[in-house]
Amino acid sequence: MAWDxxxxxxxxxxxxxxxxxxxxxxxxxxxYFHKKMRQGEQRNKT
Structure with a gap:
């Protein structure tokens, strides 16, 4: 009944x-947030 x-x-x-x-x-x-954090770390290293 409930599924119907x-x-x-x-x-x-x-x-x-x-x-x-x-x-x-x-x-x-x-x-998404993990990807953005990795991009920020890459930017800060350069």
């Missing part, structure tokens, strides 16, 4: 989208 409601209603689909989006952000932000 999650994937068949508008607010259920939006909830799934938000969860997937937040999981993607939790992977992308650390990668």
């Amino acid at each position: 409601l999650l994937f068949s209603s508008d607010y259920g689909l939006f909830s799934v989208f938000v969860i997937v989006f937040l999981l993607g952000m939790s992977v992308w932000f650390p990668y």
Whole structure:
């Protein structure tokens, strides 16, 4: 019942989208910030 409601209603689909989006952000932000920190270190060494 809960799975049917999650994937068949508008607010259920939006909830799934938000969860997937937040999981993607939790992977992308650390990668992005780590890359920027390495670029800053390279700039400071030169």
